[in-house]
Amino acid sequence: MGKLLRKSLATTQSKLGFILLIVIGTLLTNVTVASAQLPSGERQLGxxxxxxxxDDRTGRLIYIMTPIGPPNPTHANAHAVSPLFLIVYPNSAANAVGTMNCAHEGGDNCPDHGPGIADLAQSVVPSVYGDGVWGHDHIMDGPGGSDFNVAWHVVVVLFTNAAAANTHITTEDQLDAALDAGDAITVETEIVFHCNLVSGATYGRATPLPPAAQ
Known part of the structure; x- marks a missing residue:
């Protein structure tokens, strides 16, 4: 009886260990797949x-569609314009923040504005961005938010120290905290453009733009 009990316990422990390995493997696979599927870069559709x-209220992904043409609307009422923040990260933050909405390092996948944003970051805060610019994210008020509009004014956000750049900012609350602490600054641009939101499926049907030459 003792041998049978020990054998049964050993078998049960072996099965539990095997199940645990499967669960851990599944979790790790899901994390890897989720990371690999984060969208990045501009795509063209028509x-x-x-x-x-x-979305700066929830931190959830959204997709921004802009017509090809002049970036600045000619008749934008100041009261109908909302800020769209471009938060720029240095190469030193790559491991901490991961995939960006627009990548700069290794070939800029937002070729119509990425190179200019990278140059701006390196010229304004060279102590943080001097070794390269990893990428930037777009943060804006989503549908239902008080600042949700069709016309958007681009405001660039730059970190004042490398340590602060290791925090991935995806909400307005996080951004306000960084600005209030002096860990980031804003740079106003003259860019105002029209855009609207579309689905992730629409983004998926669009064609990736070729990266900008470095």
């Missing part, structure tokens, strides 16, 4: 450009 961003 005469429009689509790129990912974040």
């Amino acid at each position: 005469q429009t450009i689509i790129e990912p961003g974040y």
Whole structure:
């Protein structure tokens, strides 16, 4: 009886160990797949450009569609314009923040504005971005938010120290905290453009733009 009990316990422990390995493996696979599937870069659909961003209230992914043409609307009422924040990360933050809405390092996949944003970051805060610019994210008020509009004013956000850049900011609360602490600054641009939101499926049907030459 003792031998049978020990054998039964050993078999049960072996099965539990095997099940645990399967569970851990599944979790790790899901994490890897989720990370690999984060969208990045501009895509073209007809005469429009689509790129990912974040809803600044929830931190959830959204997709921004902009018509191809002049970036600045000629008749934008100041009261109907909302800020769209471009938060820029240095190469030193790559492991901490992961995939960006727009990648700069290794070939800029947002070729119509990425190179200019990278140059701006390196010229304004060289102590943080001097060794390279990893990428940037777009943060804006989503549908239902008080600042949700069709016309958007681009405001660039730069970190003042490398340590602060290791925090991936995807919400307005996080952004406000970084600005209030002096860990980030804003750079106003003159860019105002029209855009609207589309689905992830629409982004998926669009064609990735070739990266900008480095």
